[in-house]
Amino acid sequence: MNILLVMIPLSILLLIGAGIAFFWAVDHDQFDDLDTPRLLPLLDDPDAIDAESAEEPPREAPPP
Amino acid sequence: MSSAARGCWHCGESLPGAEAPQARVAGTTHAVCCEGCRAAAEWIDQLGLADYYRLRSAPASRAPESSEASRTSAAWARPGLERHVVRELDSDRREAMLLVEGLRCSACVWLIERALGALPGVLHVQVNAAARRARITWTAPCSLPRILEALLRAGYRPLPLDAAALDDSRRREQRTALKQLVVAGFGAMQAMMYASGLYFGVFDGIDATARELLRWLGLLVATPVVFYSARPFFAGALRSLRARRLGMDVPVAIAIALIYAASVYEAFHGGAEVYFDSVGMFVFFLLTGRYLEMRARHRAGDLTDALARLTPAFADRVRADGTLERVGAIELAAGDVVLIAAGGGVPADGALESERCRVDEALVSGESAPVSKRRGAPLIAGSVLVEGPVEMRVERVGADTVLAGILALVTRAAIERPRLAAAGERAAAGFVARVLTLAALTAIGWSFADPSRAFTATLAVLVVSCPCAFALAVPAAITRALGVLARHGVLVVRPDAIEGLASATHIVFDKTGTLTDRLALERIDTIGSLDRAQALLLAGALARGSRHPASMAIANAIDDDQALPAVEDARTEASGGIEGRVEGRILRLGRADFALGCDTIPAEYADAVLLADATGSIAAFRLSEQLRAEARATVAALVADGLTPEIASGDDAGKVAAAAARLGIAHWKARLRPADKLARLAALRAAGARVIAVGDGINDAPVLAGADVSVALASGTELAQAASDIVLSGDLGALAEARATARQTLAILRQNQRWALVYNLSVVPLGALGFVPPWLAALGMSASSLFVVLNALRIGRREERSDTPAALTAQAVA
Numbered sequence: 001m002n003i004l005l006v007m008i009p010l011s012i013l014l015l016i017g018a019g020i021a022f023f024w025a026v027d028h029d030q031f032d033d034l035d036t037p038r039l040l041p042l043l044d045d046p047d048a049i050d051a052e053s054a055e056e057p058p059r060e061a062p063p064p
Numbered sequence: 065m066s067s068a069a070r071g072c073w074h075c076g077e078s079l080p081g082a083e084a085p086q087a088r089v090a091g092t093t094h095a096v097c098c099e100g101c102r103a104a105a106e107w108i109d110q111l112g113l114a115d116y117y118r119l120r121s122a123p124a125s126r127a128p129e130s131s132e133a134s135r136t137s138a139a140w141a142r143p144g145l146e147r148h149v150v151r152e153l154d155s156d157r158r159e160a161m162l163l164v165e166g167l168r169c170s171a172c173v174w175l176i177e178r179a180l181g182a183l184p185g186v187l188h189v190q191v192n193a194a195a196r197r198a199r200i201t202w203t204a205p206c207s208l209p210r211i212l213e214a215l216l217r218a219g220y221r222p223l224p225l226d227a228a229a230l231d232d233s234r235r236r237e238q239r240t241a242l243k244q245l246v247v248a249g250f251g252a253m254q255a256m257m258y259a260s261g262l263y264f265g266v267f268d269g270i271d272a273t274a275r276e277l278l279r280w281l282g283l284l285v286a287t288p289v290v291f292y293s294a295r296p297f298f299a300g301a302l303r304s305l306r307a308r309r310l311g312m313d314v315p316v317a318i319a320i321a322l323i324y325a326a327s328v329y330e331a332f333h334g335g336a337e338v339y340f341d342s343v344g345m346f347v348f349f350l351l352t353g354r355y356l357e358m359r360a361r362h363r364a365g366d367l368t369d370a371l372a373r374l375t376p377a378f379a380d381r382v383r384a385d386g387t388l389e390r391v392g393a394i395e396l397a398a399g400d401v402v403l404i405a406a407g408g409g410v411p412a413d414g415a416l417e418s419e420r421c422r423v424d425e426a427l428v429s430g431e432s433a434p435v436s437k438r439r440g441a442p443l444i445a446g447s448v449l450v451e452g453p454v455e456m457r458v459e460r461v462g463a464d465t466v467l468a469g470i471l472a473l474v475t476r477a478a479i480e481r482p483r484l485a486a487a488g489e490r491a492a493a494g495f496v497a498r499v500l501t502l503a504a505l506t507a508i509g510w511s512f513a514d515p516s517r518a519f520t521a522t523l524a525v526l527v528v529s530c531p532c533a534f535a536l537a538v539p540a541a542i543t544r545a546l547g548v549l550a551r552h553g554v555l556v557v558r559p560d561a562i563e564g565l566a567s568a569t570h571i572v573f574d575k576t577g578t579l580t581d582r583l584a585l586e587r588i589d590t591i592g593s594l595d596r597a598q599a600l601l602l603a604g605a606l607a608r609g610s611r612h613p614a615s616m617a618i619a620n621a622i623d624d625d626q627a628l629p630a631v632e633d634a635r636t637e638a639s640g641g642i643e644g645r646v647e648g649r650i651l652r653l654g655r656a657d658f659a660l661g662c663d664t665i666p667a668e669y670a671d672a673v674l675l676a677d678a679t680g681s682i683a684a685f686r687l688s689e690q691l692r693a694e695a696r697a698t699v700a701a702l703v704a705d706g707l708t709p710e711i712a713s714g715d716d717a718g719k720v721a722a723a724a725a726r727l728g729i730a731h732w733k734a735r736l737r738p739a740d741k742l743a744r745l746a747a748l749r750a751a752g753a754r755v756i757a758v759g760d761g762i763n764d765a766p767v768l769a770g771a772d773v774s775v776a777l778a779s780g781t782e783l784a785q786a787a788s789d790i791v792l793s794g795d796l797g798a799l800a801e802a803r804a805t806a807r808q809t810l811a812i813l814r815q816n817q818r819w820a821l822v823y824n825l826s827v828v829p830l831g832a833l834g835f836v837p838p839w840l841a842a843l844g845m846s847a848s849s850l851f852v853v854l855n856a857l858r859i860g861r862r863e864e865r866s867d868t869p870a871a872l873t874a875q876a877v878a
Contacts, residue, residue: 004274008281015250015285022246026239029190 073117074101074219090114104219108175111182116175149224150208153201157187160208162198164191165221172220179218180211192235197225223377241358244293245351251289252344258282259341279331282340290324294347296354318500320347342845349536349853353543375446375467376409382455393461400458406451410443412461418454423447499525499828506832517834524831524841536849537816540856545809548860553793554802561789564773565756565806570748571702572741572767574759575713575723576689578777578796583617584690589672590683599683603675605629606642606653614673615642617687618653641673652676689719691726694797699727701800707756710748712741712767741767758799759788775799809859816852823848 025031073087073094086093087105096102108116151159164176173191176198180189185206191198200211208224215222258278265275297320300313320343327338379396380388380403388403393411396402401417404410410423420438425447437443443456445465462468503525510518546556556562573579588596604622607615622628634644641654652659652675656666659674660681672684699709711732713720720734733744745767748755757764757771768774768788776788777796792798827844830836836844 004277008277011254012281012284015254019247019250023243026243031239031242032190032192032235 072096072101074105089117101219104217107217108179111179113175113178116172120172156203157201158203158208159199159201160211161225162200162212162215163223163225164196164198164215165223166219175218176215176220179214183210183214186211198222238358241296241351241355244295245348245355248289248293248344248348248351251285251293252341252348254285255282255289255341255344258285259338262338276334279338279340282338283328283331286324286327286340286344289344289347290320293351294320297347297350316350337841339845346536346849350539353539353546356543356546376411379411380404396458396461398458398461401455402458403453403455404449405453406449408449408453410445410447410449410456412445412458413465414443414456414458414460416441416443416454417457421454422450424450499824502828502832509832510834521832521834524834524836525828536852537820538813540853541809541813541816541859544856544859545805548805549802551860552798552801552805553795554798555791555793556789557791558789561773562806562809564754565790565803566810568707568754568756568773568803570710570753571707571756571758572710572712572745572748572771573729574757574764574767575711575715575720577760578758578764579691579695579711579723579727580689581692583614583687585617585621585685586688587686588683589686591681592683594682596683599675601626601628602646602651603653603673603683603685605631605646606634606644606651606675614687615653618673618685649677651682656681689723691723692796694795696727698796698800699729702803703728705800705803707803708753712736712744714741738764738766742770745770758796805860812855812859816855819851819855820848 073089073096085096085102087096087102087109089105089109094105096105108114149160153159164172166172176191177189180186180198180200183202183206185204186200186202188201189198190200202211212222212224258281261278262270262275262282264270265278294317297313297317301317304313323339323343323346327340327343330338375393377393378390379393379400381391381396382401382403383389396412402411402414416437416439418439420436422436423443425435425444442459444467445461446467503522506525507518507522510521542562545562549556588599590596590599594602600618600622603618604626605628607618608628629646631644631646634642636642640658641652643650643652645651652661654673656669656672656674659676661676669681669684672686674684675682703709708731709727709729711720711724711729713732713734714736715734717734720732724730724732733740736744741764745755745757749772754772756773756775757767758775758777759765759768760777764776768776773790774788775790775792777792790802792802823844827836831841
């Protein structure tokens with residue numbers, strides 16, 4: 001049963017890690033908008049669009 | 065998208081006729097309704113964002129003309145105003161919160177983020193579709209007016225909110241709730257894993273050290289659940305104890321604290337059982353219910369946003385020398401003269417200085433037909449000028465306006481609302497008090513008889529009778545009902561509304577906008593030689609260019625692919641009608657006195673729309689408000705369900721009576737102002753009735769806030785939604801279904817409570833006498849909670865079989 005002494009602390013560490021990652025994600029706006037991101041994969045590559053619209057000034061990449 | 069094929073490509077509204085402006089988007093030309101929409105569509109295309117039209121699920125709002133756009137955005141550059149709405153993050157970074165009108169679907173969020181992100185200097189754009197708010201951070205080359213102009217060009221109406229809105233309490237609340245929920249979920253899962261090790265150990269034998277280890281681990285994972293995730297329950301319990309009443313949070317907090325304390329004690333003293341897994345699951349389940357409830361509440365909007373949306377932010381003040389200056393509406397003072405353009409909002413209460421005008425006062429009266437005003441007549445802040453421009457002398461501003469008064473009425477009614485005493489809450493609280501007494505008696509009794517068994521027996525009483533089943537009986541049923549109702553397009557904002565919905569005896573409807581949706585052509589009386597179809601074509605040709613509700617009703621009566629005769633020299637007469645040359649002769653469409661060009665008119669045409677030429681009248685068009693398609697079936701279903709329907713409207717008696725007759729509603733009241741409606745409601749309630757109020761307008765808001773249960777239509781105004789308990793996102797038909805679900809919920813809720821009572825009555829005496837070993841107590845506690853949850857899942861299963869009239873209408877309409 002000594003394996004428990006390794007596995008359980010490991011699972012606790014993973015749990016804490018997951019918790020920290022989740023808190024970070026919530027604090028960095030990842031869960032504020034759950035509607036828009038699902039649309040993004042449907043779009044053309046934004047860089048390709050930039051190249052086409054030559055009249056516009058160069059754009060910064062939109063913030064994540 | 066059928067609407068896009070027929071109407072404006074950008075906003076979906078009807079096209080002005082053959083000479084509609086054309087917008088070039090992604091290489092194809094599309095007809096649009098106005099220059100503003102053309103500019104918006106082409107600008108969106110130029111930015112390479114034409115994908116928006118593919119992604120959106122609702123048409124955009126009509127775009128303003130570009131000159132208006134730059135004028136509005138420039139006005140926000142006034143230093144005095146900018147100080148109110150912009151916050152300086154550090155020396156060069158600025159932040160502002162905008163309320164974005166016209167934001168309708170996720171594609172709008174995408175468009176706004178891209179369009180603003182393209183502006184040089186914009187650092188961060190974050191748009192929340194549910195709250196219709198955008199938070200924008202920018203630096204030097206950019207400025208607030210430029211951001212506003214970009215949004216206006218894309219066809220949205222941005223409204224900078226006060227800088228205090230940046231502190232966004234909702235966002236904080238939502239984030240905290242999400243974190244607490246996830247911590248509880250993680251903790252409960254882990255505690256369950258360790259507990260299953262312990263359970264197997266009971267049967268198969270477990271090494272004492274391993275057992276100790278698993279217990280300490282359980283303590284480790286359950287501690288954050290109790291001290292972090294369960295905080296809202298402790299806070300709530302403390303609040304209600306301070307207010308000297310026993311709320312639902314009290315038994316929940318006591319249960320959590322007791323189980324946790326007992327388990328910690330057991331873990332330290334090597335006692336028989338620990339219950340860390342139970343406490344984790346308990347907290348997790350209750351938090352899930354709360355989280356769903358909070359999301360529904362946030363989606364329903366709030367009062368401050370509604371107020372910002374209703375009044376214009378700016379006014380054009382007339383200087384002494386006759387020139388105009390654009391100032392913020394908050395800068396106005398009594399005595400100022402302001403110019404209001406046609407279609408513009410009235411910025412403050414005042415008196416009309418110009419000769420005459422027509423305003424849409426739906427805000428106060430709730431009725432859609434514009435009202436004519438003459439010099440000196442009062443204008444009300446927030447109403448919309450249909451014809452203008454006019455000058456107005458400001459009399460009252462800010463908190464003194466009628467609009468602010470209505471808002472105050474809403475707030476007061478909401479505070480004075482007698483909260484429905486949740487039956488379950490009182491039962492649970494009383495039960496907790498009795499269990500605690502019983503536990504104390506057990507402890508005292510055993511300490512005399514056999515002190516060594518006192519603790520185990522007391523613990524068994526506490527655990528076996530755990531208020532969990534009681535505490536879960538209500539939230540489990542309510543959470544399930546919330547989910548079922550949301551699937552039907554019924555958004556429950558305040559969960560205790562479910563009980564009110566089930567136990568109500570009366571239902572009071574507003575008429576305009578709630579039971580009816582728009583004006584429609586009812587009948588055509590021809591007077592001359594033309595037949596009805598020909599008269600309709602001529603009238604339609606004139607009406608198509610106008611946005612007046614009556615014109616739109618006539619234009620809508622004609623098929624979209626029908627060719628209309630061309631109109632030349634079209635001219636709109638304020639509060640009269642439209643004149644134009646069709647097929648070589650001058651025609652007039654409008655009020656009888658305008659169409660005939662004389663003041664003496666036949667009485668039978670007084671309320672009709674008349675089409676006339678130089679020789680006399682051609683046809684009379686009778687318009688009537690059209691009842692919503694599902695209104696009749698809904699009212700019938702509600703009556704069958706035992707409710708007494710009633711109409712309380714601000715409209716004329718004749719129209720209300722007609723609508724009531726067609727719906728089969730015996731009781732109705734007409735010409736009521738918001739305060740009268742509130743009084744009517746109070747009278748009903750004083751007579752012992754429990755009242756559901758259904759409305760959609762701003763004038764309904766006080767009524768909604770004062771009813772036992774209030775229902776607002778999602779197509780209605782923001783304020784009405786903010787004041788209501790339930791928001792119908794679909795049509796009225798969902799209401800009958802909601803009532804049925806509410807009744808079922810209440811029935812299951814009672815069943816759950818009875819079960820919990822029976823269970824407790826049968827096992828508590830055994831526990832007190834020391835017959836229940838702790839592991840059996842834990843099993844009984846879990847089983848009783850499980851029963852309650854499974855029983856709650858039955859809510860909503862009935863509807864798959866039922867074919868009530870309301871369900872059929874809902875299907876037919878959908």
